[in-house]
Amino acid sequence: MRKVPPEVWLEIFRQVPQSSDLYGINAASHEFRDLSTRAFHRDLIWQNERHAEQDLDVWEANPGMAVDVRSLCLGIGGEPSNKKSEEIAAILNTGLPPHNLEGSVPYSTAFIASRSRSRLSDAQVVLWARVRTFRNISSLTFHNMTVCKGHFCLIHDLSQLRSLRVSECKIDGTAADCVNNQTLPITELTMLALTRGHGARPRFEFPAGQIHLLHAVQLALGPGPAPLAPLPQLQMNQPLQIYDPFAHALSLAIAENLRTLTDRGWVAPARLEHLYVLRDCTITAPKLERSLHDDYDEEEEEEEEPYQDAHLYNFCAQARNLRTISTPVFTPSAVALLPEDLPPRLEAFAAPLDAAQFVVAHRDVKALGVLKCELNQHEAVGALTLIAHARPGLKMLVFEVKVWDAAVVSAVSQRFKELRHLKFVYGSGAPDEDFLVSLSQYLAKMPDLHTLEMYRLPRDGKFKPEYRTHLFDPSWGSIEEEMRDIVVPWNKFGQKLRRVQLISGYALTRRFEGETWKLEKVAKLKRVEYLDY
Numbered sequence: 248m249r250k251v252p253p254e255v256w257l258e259i260f261r262q263v264p265q266s267s268d269l270y271g272i273n274a275a276s277h278e279f280r281d282l283s284t285r286a287f288h289r290d291l292i293w294q295n296e297r298h299a300e301q302d303l304d305v306w307e308a309n310p311g312m313a314v315d316v317r318s319l320c321l322g323i324g325g326e327p328s329n330k331k332s333e334e335i336a337a338i339l340n341t342g343l344p345p346h347n348l349e350g351s352v353p354y355s356t357a358f359i360a361s362r363s364r365s366r367l368s369d370a371q372v373v374l375w376a377r378v379r380t381f382r383n384i385s386s387l388t389f390h391n392m393t394v395c396k397g398h399f400c401l402i403h404d405l406s407q408l409r410s411l412r413v414s415e416c417k418i419d420g421t422a423a424d425c426v427n428n429q430t431l432p433i434t435e436l437t438m439l440a441l442t443r444g445h446g447a448r449p450r451f452e453f454p455a456g457q458i459h460l461l462h463a464v465q466l467a468l469g470p471g472p473a474p475l476a477p478l479p480q481l482q483m484n485q486p487l488q489i490y491d492p493f494a495h496a497l498s499l500a501i502a503e504n505l506r507t508l509t510d511r512g513w514v515a516p517a518r519l520e521h522l523y524v525l526r527d528c529t530i531t532a533p534k535l536e537r538s539l540h541d542d543y544d545e546e547e548e549e550e551e552e553p554y555q556d557a558h559l560y561n562f563c564a565q566a567r568n569l570r571t572i573s574t575p576v577f578t579p580s581a582v583a584l585l586p587e588d589l590p591p592r593l594e595a596f597a598a599p600l601d602a603a604q605f606v607v608a609h610r611d612v613k614a615l616g617v618l619k620c621e622l623n624q625h626e627a628v629g630a631l632t633l634i635a636h637a638r639p640g641l642k643m644l645v646f647e648v649k650v651w652d653a654a655v656v657s658a659v660s661q662r663f664k665e666l667r668h669l670k671f672v673y674g675s676g677a678p679d680e681d682f683l684v685s686l687s688q689y690l691a692k693m694p695d696l697h698t699l700e701m702y703r704l705p706r707d708g709k710f711k712p713e714y715r716t717h718l719f720d721p722s723w724g725s726i727e728e729e730m731r732d733i734v735v736p737w738n739k740f741g742q743k744l745r746r747v748q749l750i751s752g753y754a755l756t757r758r759f760e761g762e763t764w765k766l767e768k769v770a771k772l773k774r775v776e777y778l779d780y
Contacts, residue, residue, distance in 0.1 A: 532708025
């Protein structure tokens with residue numbers, strides 16, 4: 248370690264993509280800890296005050312690290328904009344008390360640290376003051392917290408911010424007041440599970456010139472010793488205007504440089520290129536969508552009410568630069584799809600079968616996802632034939648069906664010979680061992696295939712993987728050995744294969760041809776089809 252100059256080590260650590268990968272190095276020795284500390288704290292996760300306070304001593308001992316912080320995940324309480332946090336932030340930046348603030352207190356950094364451990368409110372002030380020193384953040388996450396006006400001010404103060412994620416948060420009514428979200432520099436935005444906070448309910452506003460309730464009371468009671476206010480011109484025929492502060496806060500999506508939006512969508516940013524809608528469940532979910540209706544009776548046997556909302560389709564029709572659309576629902580069956588409504592540059596599309604077939608007929612997509620397909624064997628193969636007739640050069644295909652069918656794999660291999668990524672998932676049934684052993688004959692017809700995902704979905708329709716001890720034969724020492732025994736004979740025919748997933752909880756991976764296949768545990772199934780190839 249000492250034979251290499253510190254500057255070289257610092258550059259090496261700086262090049263490591265994920266700072267969490269430096270944990271082992273940081274814990275290896277005192278020398279490596281000192282050299283890797285700066286790089287180790289580039290990506291911060293402060294989910295609560297106690298978690299964040301553990302880092303205070305490190306920041307005290309290593310001044311100047313704030314400029315290197317590039318990503319921050321926050322879940323702490325309080326608000327970043329108040330006078331005390333501004334004072335402390337100035338001290339942390341300069342080491343001296345600010346002279347341009349009235350009533351400034353000469354906090355020392357040691358005093359700040361000691362105060363942070365005394366009371367929760369003081370801890371929040373100090374932590375937010377520390378956050379205000381991170382001026383070069385490019386990725387910011389707010390998670391499970393209340394978002395106020397100060398948080399929006401912080402977002403707008405970060406000139407290097409490119410990725411913003413707000414999840415499971417409450418949005419206060421005044422959060423987005425006096426800010427223009429169109430000027431935000433972000434290119435990627437994710438907004439998930441947001442709810443209304445204090446004062447975020449829609450309210451009525453009176454148009455200019457309309458009578459105010461107080462004026463009406465004044466007229467009814469007659470003139471008093473002190474008039475309430477000059478009376479405007481009375482025009483009772485103007486409708487009340489409704490202002491929704493929550494919708495205004497969600498206008499983060501109008502950032503003019505936005506490229507990727509993961510949400511349910513309210514507006515259509517002019518430069519938006521990728522749209523992903525999270526899935527609530529898979530095709531195996533029981534009584535799908537019935538729970539959405541309050542008047543549903545479990546004993547009723549009526550057919551499920553179809554999806555009736557056309558907002559997403561209308562949104563996509565306005566976002567003309569979209570290149571990717573991935574959504575479990577696209578449009579109601581009663582709405583006629585029009586070719587001119589589809590974004591002209593569309594390259595990747597995932598939706599139920601009807602919408603998918605329409606899109607491949609009118610756009611030259613390279614990646615396609617057919618979700619929640621409930622066709623039987625003959626009809627499913629027929630649908631694949633129609634898709635292949637329009638787009639035989641597909642690079643990526645997702646096909647989700649209720650029941651396993653070997654004929655689907657055969658049809659795919661015969662009709663889509665340029666596939667690089669195949670994902671075939673099913674709700675029930677499964678291939679037997681003989682079929683998997685013979686799968687090499689199908690792989691030979693798709694020489695460019697590098698990723699094969701072919702597994703049964705969880706029975707409850709959720710996204711928690713299944714961790715089985717074996718596929719077919721419990722006598723194997725581990726499921727890794729059994730899966731490797733199945734996959735190794737494919738090497739000759741699937742030379743470009745790098746990832747194989749035959750069960751929801753595990754996948755085999757290798758970085759290059761000839762490397763030993765290694766088992767990878769899947770923590771959670773994806774709720775979004777990213778259509779990558």
